[in-house]
Amino acid sequence: MSEVVYDVIVVGSGNAGFCAAASAVESGASRVLLLEKAPLAWAGGNSTFTAGAYRTVFHSLADVLPLVNNVPQSLASKIDMAPYTETDFLHDLQRVTNRRSDPQLAATLVSESRATTKWLAQNGIKFQLSFNRQAYEIEGRWKFWGGMVLMVQDGGKGLTRQHQENARRKGVEVRYESPVVGLLRNDRGEVTGVSAKRENGETYGVLARGGVVLCAGGFEANASMRARYLGPGWDLAYVRGTPYNTGECLEMAIGELRAKPVGNWSGCHSTCWDANAPTDAGDQTLTNQFTKSGYPLGLMFNVNGRRFVDEGLDLRNYTYAKFGRAILAQDDGVAFQLWDADSASWLRKEEYADDVVERISADTLEELAIKLITKGLKNSASLIESIREYNQAVQSHRKENPELKFDPSKKDGLSTRSSAGGLQLDKTNWALPIAKAPFLAVKVTCGVTFTFGGLKVVPESSAVISESTGKPIPGLYAVGEMVGGLFYGNYPGGSGLTSGAVFGRKAGRSAAQRAAKLDSGRLNSTR
Known part of the structure; x- marks a missing residue:
């Protein structure tokens, strides 16, 4: 076993994973470990391959200007931007998913989108108005459309780089080429850590007081799983992003811990x-x-x-x-x-x-x-x-x-x-x-970008639900592409990164608080 016991272990280095790690540190976790299957050159998972767009609620241009760095006053006066309210966002989400999106997940995503983008900015994510993708210049005015106006400077590559810089500032330990191959439990069924592999193939265990946050993506880069779940011919689809999202952590959670699978397993972006x-x-x-x-x-x-x-x-x-x-x-x-x-x-x-x-x-x-x-x-x-x-x-x-x-x-x-x-x-x-x-x-x-099938989670904490008990599995959280029930058949552009940030922030906070509570309980028991 590892000589160091961490407060929180995060699995996956995409937007959701880095958000979970940053949130855990902010919530009091002193030792946070992020494990990534891929080498450093492939850091960021699918987030690196996005345009870096975040869908968020805003009430006016003045609401988003403090977040962005590419709008001088002379340009701001030439922008037409309609408000995008919680009602708008929720309507779009339910409309494009044929009203199948889990109501609680959807409401949480929408209601916390604005606060989460502000939190990302405070954590070094550099936002810009998306003139190149979400606006047209018509008769001398920039007209934004489609309810989505924010993107990250330098797109997905910039997003990953800025998340990495924030993790270094916060003291998060990141290990690349460290695939997780098992989930550790105690005799009470609580998740206490993971088994991972070193570059030389050696398996080792790492413990976490507060638990494990799974942010390892879907199965979009696994041709056989695509054919099994999405249907015939899907093994021939091109992979848009990382080749490392191959579904092992989903199978691990479902197979080893009886985590409840939910959502659109035959659907994908x-x-x-x-x-x-x-x-x-x-x-x-x-x-x-x-x-x-x-x-x-x-x-x-x-x-x-x-x-x-x-x-x-x-x-x-x-x-x-x-x-x-x-x-x-x-x-x-x-x-x-x-x-x-x-x-x-x-x-x-x-x-x-x-x-x-x-x-x-x-x-x-x-x-x-x-x-x-x-x-x-x-x-x-x-x-x-x-x-x-x-x-x-x-x-x-x-x-x-x-x-x-x-x-x-x-x-x-x-x-x-x-x-x-x-x-x-x-x-x-x-x-x-x-x-x-x-x-x-x-x-x-x-x-193919990412798959929609995933694990059932508690919206407030992103804790994973057990299929056997219907209750949260102590010490296990899932965010990002691993969350099931949010998207069905389609999704509103930009809501994937927002989901990863909203629920990543919640999972990191919940795991850190659990670690503090367990530590407090042990301290009190010794008095």
Whole structure:
């Protein structure tokens, strides 16, 4: 056994894990150990591969300006930002999950989101307004949309670096290349520590007075588990982030401790992903830049030349996490995103620049279709006919609704539906004609981000519930992707990092308080 007994042990070095560790120290834990399966180069788990966006409640621009470092007064006067209330956040969460999100978890996430982002800022997380991802400059004003305005400076890589710096300041001991292979219990069923492996393969035990906080992610990087739980074909999905989230800690908690599994085990966050990206892990340099979220401005076609989703169904924040599944269900598991010159001008450079993605362009749609055949398109005639029908439907709608104007910052109502009918699959917003050369296409596939199935926890403490007793397992907590019941089929963009921070903060505090209580009890028993 280890010669040092820790107050709290945290398993996982992502956003949730570092939040739990920081919170434990702030709550009085003097010895906090964070164990990470991956080497230092892969620190941060999936958090490193995010855009660093946090969804949080705010009441006005003035509410968020104190948190950010990229808005001088001259710029602040040009920003339009609607409030995002607790009612808005909760409505969005329940709406996109088809009202399946656990009410208590959802209410806790929403009600504590604002205080938690302020707490993160106090712990050295450098926030900015997300001009590049969540705002459009329209007629000289920056219009924020989709209820999400905060991102971390330098994205996910910056988030991990800032969390590491905060952990060093707080004296958290971090061990990389230290996979946890077992959970230690005493004869009362309390979790007292973990078994871990050293680099040489030797197994050793580490004890914790207050307990263990599991923040080790889902099973998205485990092809066999994806196929088992998500269904046939999911072993072929591309892994967007870390290759180290392979589900062992979930299986360990369920198998060894009878932790209660809950949530959407057949569901996951999956998005439109560059078909030329690495298949089994994210790229540590480009990270989130392989995301291809410009589809609301254009169209998506499968290899048979047919559209298969309503690209304008909702703002990108509320559809991108589920459209990867739709792509994977198509023949060959790929699709083509397509724009004309006007719509392509709105694409974000960090996702669609020449040095980021393979851009397939042509001066005519016929020429573009021929080029796409070499990339896997099987029916060029169907593609051309689909675009022709779409343009006709757009024109019919415009004739009947001349007052409507294109506005990418809101659901603008520009669609393919009119009194003349429409399409078998209409586009309900941002239906711009595909008419002006040059035309652009990129090839995309399904990138899996994280899985939705997890463990049942107490919202107030993030303590893990036993399936056998229905009560918390003493000394065991779970946060981040390991929490089940919050997301079903979809999620509102940015709520994953917020969830990790909200419940990570709670778990760290609860474990530290448990350690102090047990220490106090032992002290009193000796008097």
